[in-house]
Amino acid sequence: MNHTNDELVERILGFNNNLLIKDLFEIMNEVLANRDIATYKHTLRVAQIAMAIGTELSLSDEDLTVLELGCLVHDIGKTAIPDAVLLKPDLFNDQDRRIMEYHPLIGAKLFAPRLHDDRITNIIIRHHERLDGSGYPQGLLAPEIDQLSRIAAVADEFEALTSRRPYKASFSVQTAIGILQYEAEKGTLDAKIVDGLARIVDTLVLQDVTLQPTGHFMEEIEHFRRDTFFRDTLSELYNYRYLLVLDDLKVLGEKDTAGYLLLLVSFRGMGRFQVDNGVIVAGQVHDEIGQRLRDTVIRYREKRLNYDGSVMLFRKHCDYMVYAEGDSEESSRELIRQLREKVSQTRDEWGIEANCYRVWFPRSTSIEDAMTRLFSLQVQDAETCKTDDS
Numbered sequence: 001m002n003h004t005n006d007e008l009v010e011r012i013l014g015f016n017n018n019l020l021i022k023d024l025f026e027i028m029n030e031v032l033a034n035r036d037i038a039t040y041k042h043t044l045r046v047a048q049i050a051m052a053i054g055t056e057l058s059l060s061d062e063d064l065t066v067l068e069l070g071c072l073v074h075d076i077g078k079t080a081i082p083d084a085v086l087l088k089p090d091l092f093n094d095q096d097r098r099i100m101e102y103h104p105l106i107g108a109k110l111f112a113p114r115l116h117d118d119r120i121t122n123i124i125i126r127h128h129e130r131l132d133g134s135g136y137p138q139g140l141l142a143p144e145i146d147q148l149s150r151i152a153a154v155a156d157e158f159e160a161l162t163s164r165r166p167y168k169a170s171f172s173v174q175t176a177i178g179i180l181q182y183e184a185e186k187g188t189l190d191a192k193i194v195d196g197l198a199r200i201v202d203t204l205v206l207q208d209v210t211l212q213p214t215g216h217f218m219e220e221i222e223h224f225r226r227d228t229f230f231r232d233t234l235s236e237l238y239n240y241r242y243l244l245v246l247d248d249l250k251v252l253g254e255k256d257t258a259g260y261l262l263l264l265v266s267f268r269g270m271g272r273f274q275v276d277n278g279v280i281v282a283g284q285v286h287d288e289i290g291q292r293l294r295d296t297v298i299r300y301r302e303k304r305l306n307y308d309g310s311v312m313l314f315r316k317h318c319d320y321m322v323y324a325e326g327d328s329e330e331s332s333r334e335l336i337r338q339l340r341e342k343v344s345q346t347r348d349e350w351g352i353e354a355n356c357y358r359v360w361f362p363r364s365t366s367i368e369d370a371m372t373r374l375f376s377l378q379v380q381d382a383e384t385c386k387t388d389d390s
Contacts, residue, residue: 070123
């Protein structure tokens with residue numbers, strides 16, 4: 001946050017106690033950081049982008065201050081959004097989207113009774129509004145949307161487009177500008193503001209977002225919250241998408257291992273087993289298989305600070321996936337042998353056919369690319385089997 005003199009802050013917000021004002025925004029940002037670090041970092045970047053646009057458009061110092069403060073708390077309403085929506089590593093369904101679209105209203109409700117200046121509240125409630133009325137939460141039209149809110153909308157979307165998410169890759173700066181220009185042509189975003197961003201985007205340098213040091217208890221709470229969201233309550237196994245989130249957070253390989261193994265246990269015969277034995281029995285057998293694989297994985301797991309361990313087991317629908325860090329593929333040989341042994345027991349005891357696919361990747365390979373490669377082996381094998389059957 002850029003520092004302003006007390007007189008300017010007092011004139012903008014109409015409060016007598018300037019320290020209280022500054023503390024309010026700092027506390028709100030701390031609350032947001034404790035609730036969701038990703039959203040906190042997003043708001044800081046949006047504030048930087050909006051300030052750069054506002055400077056390019058020659059806004060007054062007062063408007064720049066309001067713009068920065070408003071952008072810093074524009075997503076504060078997400079503190080009330082349930083984890084099932086806020087942390088979802090996938091595209092939203094209709095209900096998810098409806099819940100998420102309440103966050104501007106929640107944020108505005110927090111600030112409106114406490115600020116004499118409506119401009120910050122407007123940024124909070126209008127940063128998802130669009131000039132043609134297609135935005136939310138109120139579906140406002142162009143005459144009802146002020147300039148500062150329009151700038152916040154452009155900065156917010158640009159940051160979202162250029163940031164990686166577990167369910168999407170990041171767009172390049174030029175691609176993102178092209179998307180914004182297309183939306184401006186359609187009449188959803190302010191063309192002058194988009195043009196202003198386009199003029200400075202090549203020289204736009206965002207400061208690194210750093211968090212103030214906190215006690216280890218906050219890290220433990222954040223890890224528990226994240227882990228619990230992705231872990232099945234009954235089986236205690238993680239959804240495989242959790243690995244994408246860990247990769248996005250850049251916490252994997254914290255002990256500088258050379259690479260990692262991905263192994264997929266694919267049960268080709270589970271569907272037939274379910275038809276022959278019923279859903280309940282099939283579910284019990286599937287959980288038993290998962291427990292055996294989990295026991296094997298735990299024996300080879302080394303402690304990690306920011307995630308469960310060097311070897312982790314994930315569930316992908318009816319299949320299981322293992323992630324194992326190491327200095328070479330050779331270091332995972334015994335783990336692979338024991339996993340294959342458990343898979344063989346599945347065939348011997350229940351007659352369920354299963355295949356194992358594995359690939360070793362250097363640490364520089366993203367989890368998304370690694371999963372794509374691994375799953376392609378499964379698809380190729382399935383297509384070969386179809387050809388052989390025909």
